[in-house]
Amino acid sequence: MATAVETLGKLERRITISFPLTEVRAEVEKRLKVQAKTAKAPGFRPGKVPLKMVAAQYGYQIETEVLNDKVGRAFNDAANENQLRVAGFPNIEPKQESPAGVLTFDATFEVYPEVEIGDLTKVEIETVKAEVSDAEIDKTIEILRKQRVHFHTKGEAGEHGDGGAAIAANGDRVTVDFVGSIDGVEFPGGKAEDYPFVLGEGRMLPEFEAATVGLKVGESKTFPLAFPEDYHGKDVAGKTASFTITLKKLEWAHLPEVDAEFAKSLGVADGDVAKMREDIKVNLEREVAGRVKARNKEAVMETLVKTATLDVPKSLIAQDTERLAEMTRQDMAQRGMNVKDVPFPPELFAEKAERRVRLGLILSQLVGENNLQAQPEQVKAQIEDFAQSYEDPREVLKYYYSDRRRLAEVEALVLEENVVNYVLGLSKTSSKVIAFDELMGSNAQA
Structure with missing residues (x-):
């Protein structure tokens, strides 16, 4: 049986569920007998294991199942009887003070709230719209061209030209060696060989890219670089390092023409x-x-x-x-x-x-x-x-x-x-x- 619903808060409710211990024991014994029909144990044929041995092996599990079933069924019946819309799952705890021979549980839970939408005819909503013009199409084509870029050695004549003077400029792909130090000591991650990147894409810090622009293959440059306070490398964040870079390879970007092949x-x-x-x-x-x-x-x-x-x-x-x-x-x-x-x-x-x-x-x-x-x-x-x-x-x-x-x-x-x-x-x-x-x-x- 279940008591009347107690209101504990705006949404919180409690129902007390109780039933005679004899009901639980009867149901447990019934299920143990069913379990005994297929139970196995060394020295016994299947289905011939003594009930006491079956109870010793499966009693706790079956008793837990019976309690869960009875409490769950009683709670659902009480919720339906009281037309409660239960939100989430109830928290069920055994009650310490119970009459002799009676099992008692408190089920604490929440119910769904009343929802007041308000007068939607009085609200103001700003919507947006946007158009696709030729400019957006052109930008997209440029992106697609860059995705299909080919790099050629700068300054050397080829099928598509030489890319101009063999001096590093924005848009070029450079391959460099670099080494950095702070107070004369090299730091982890501050050194690399044959490191490629495209100038102007923002992959490197601005000081690094600025120092690379204007170099020719084989040239080196030493320059200071101040790491930002929020730099991902905590060991160097907020510090100023001295870097030396050497340009080893210089390539210019050839973008495909917007033609039939493209x-x-x-x-x-x-x-x-x-x-x-x-x-x-x-x-x-x-x-x-x-x-x-x-x-x-x-x-x-x-x-x-x-x-x-x-x-x-x-x-x-x-x-x-x-x-x-x-x-x-x-x-x-x-x-x-x-x-x-x-x-x-x-x-x-x-x-x-x-x-x-x-x-x-x-x-x-x-x-x-x-x-x-x-x-x-x-x-x-x-x-x-x-x-x-x-x-x-x-x-x-x-x-x-x-x-x-x-x-x-x-x-x-x-x-x-x-x-x-x-x-x-x-x-x-x-x-x-x-x-x-x-x-x-x-x-x-x-």
Whole structure:
């Protein structure tokens, strides 16, 4: 039996569960007899092991199972009877003071909160939009050209020219030897041979690149280099070193011409440059549309978080904190980092977990009240949109529809989009045009 529900706080509740010890013992004996039919022990045929030996071997395990089953069933019955929406898992502890012959447990738990969304017709949301112009297409082509760069010895005549005077300049790839010292003593990581890098890419500290510019092959230069206070090498951070570099190899960058061969290298079979530009534009517009959608979704979600009023169950925050920590651990492991025994303090993820849980409760309320669930035709349309950038769209459809978890991920995306459209339809919205570079440099996440 279970007592009436006690209110311990805004969301915290307690139910006391009790049942006669005789019930537990009867159920344990019943299960022991079932176990005895297949139990094995040295010197006995299967099923012929004495019940006392079976009890000695399996009694504790079976008693634990019986208690868990009875307490769990009693708690669920009490929660259903009282129409409680239990958040997370109950914390069940045996009660010290119990009547003779009675087992008593306290189940402490939280319930889902009431969620007040607020008047969405009064909120103001600023959305963004961006356009893809010829300038963005040209920038993308330059990036693609640099990805296909070829380096040739500078100053030597060749098929594409000699690259000009054999003096190191921005854009050249240089190969150097260098050695650094602080107060006359070399330090770890301050020495290398045949070290290549491209001038102007910012891979090296500015003083290092500046000293390399203007050198010819075989020339050396000694110069001071002040390491920043926040430099990743703690032993040298904030200190000034003396470096000597020697230029051993100098190459100039030959970028491919934007011609038919270049277009073919990008998958345009007939080498049509105009078609290549159109393909690039389509891809950029798809990327822009995705990022605009993400930015606007984040604006809506942030508005909902600020507008809604609710108490967030601590148990759900704790669960999501553990989930985020495990996701981080798995991600780091996949990157080759050994984090098996590294502790992840919960406070690292608590704030993000609290926001995720809060937002999830708000979305659930909105979806339920306004019938914003993802419809099958919406899910299919979303998957077909994903498939547009693949050679065989049918394989993409098969990929998602063959796995319920993958399909659920798409359903969640569609549901969020339904919420975004619903909120934007009610609220006061304004639209701002942002620069392409600003949009592409953002990483909005809800």
